[in-house]
Amino acid sequence: MNPDIGDKAPDFDLPAAGPAADMGRVRLSALAKPVVLFFYPKDDTSGCTAEAIDFTAALPDFEKLGAEVIGMSPDP
Template identity: 75%
Template sequence: MLEVGTTVPDFCLSNQDEEEICLRDIKGRWIVLYFYPKDNTPGCTTEACDFTAALPDFEGLDAIVLGISPDSPEKHRKFIEKKELKITLLADEDKELCNLFGVWQLKKFMGKEYMGVVRSTFIIDPDGKIAAVWSKVRVKGHVDAVKEKLEELQD
């Protein structure tokens, strides 16, 4: 998994509207990049709704919030419409960014092993370096913790 201090390599992914979002175009701002397993699942829905509710706070801190999963832009669009989300979701269908950040890992559930996204969040500073990392995120209270850390980093 990428660590604090690492420079994030440039990447481009399609959002829910199939528009390409590239790091080079959003660098210079704080970026909250959160990886989650799948649209429309309980934990992922709660996390997306929590980030949406807190979006004005993040915007007040000059931060952009991007959610990333292996789901398609179409699935993201339906998820956003169904849950009235205000955040941008990026489609990493080939799991290239998930692998780059080290969040595509072997997981275990009910005795079965499979590859999947380990829920993780990264704060990227305006210079494009990782400023904070959360791995194996528990959704409850997570968005507040990210917001507090961002405020602390900006002081």
């Protein structure tokens, strides 16, 4: 799959982690709002931490647009 910016993401259902762990699971279609997905390869690395910090800093801008921001990693 080679998605382009703006393409609709396929639905997924995954366990929530970190600050969102109390959600239990995250299902994309259940969010019913625009979603910004960002992917990072490994937790607790300098590059990935910097990326997450940048998305956190931009969170108010995404919230003004009514969007949810979700970071995804293959880490368990």
